[in-house]
Amino acid sequence: MKYDWTDAYCLAKAGAEKDFKLEWNATRYSIRGKMFAMQGGDKEGKAILTIKLEPSFGAFLRSQYKDIVPGYYMNKEHWNSLYLDGDVPDEVVREMLDQAHRLVLESLSKKVQKEICS
Structure with missing residues (x-):
C-alpha cells in the first residue's frame, strides 16, 4: 500500500491518539476525541x-x-477522502494531514492546546 508512512506521521503529531472503530472498520486519529483523519x-x-x-x-x-x-x-464540505492506491504526491498528503491536525488542535480551548503543546 502506498502512503504506509501515514500512521506514524499522524501519531507523531502533538496530542494524537489512535483507535479502531469496529462498526466502521476504520482506524481513527484524533486529539482529545476530536477526529482529524x-x-x-x-x-x-x-x-x-x-x-x-x-x-x-x-x-x-x-x-x-x-x-x-x-x-x-462524512460532511462533504469539511472532509476529503484520498484513495491510498492513488498518485497524490507525499508532500501534498503531508500538507493535508498537517492542516487537519492544526484545525482540530485550534478548535480546542487555549488551556487544552497549552497542555498538548507543552
Whole structure:
C-alpha cells in the first residue's frame, strides 16, 4: 500500500491518539476525541484516508487530483477522502494531514492546546 508512512506521521503529531472503530472498520486519529483523519475503505473496499480540511483547500485539491474526492460518509464540505492506491504526491498528503491536525488542535480551548503543546 502506498502512503504506509501515514500512521506514524499522524501519531507523531502533538496530542494524537489512535483507535479502531469496529462498526466502521476504520482506524481513527484524533486529539482529545476530536477526529482529524480516518483510514478505512469505501463501499467497494478500496482503501481511503479521510482527512479534515478547510473547505476551500479541499475543493482546490479535488480539482487538482482525481484520487481526492469529497469525504466518504462524512460532511462533504469539511472532509476529503484520498484513495491510498492513488498518485497524490507525499508532500501534498503531508500538507493535508498537517492542516487537519492544526484545525482540530485550534478548535480546542487555549488551556487544552497549552497542555498538548507543552
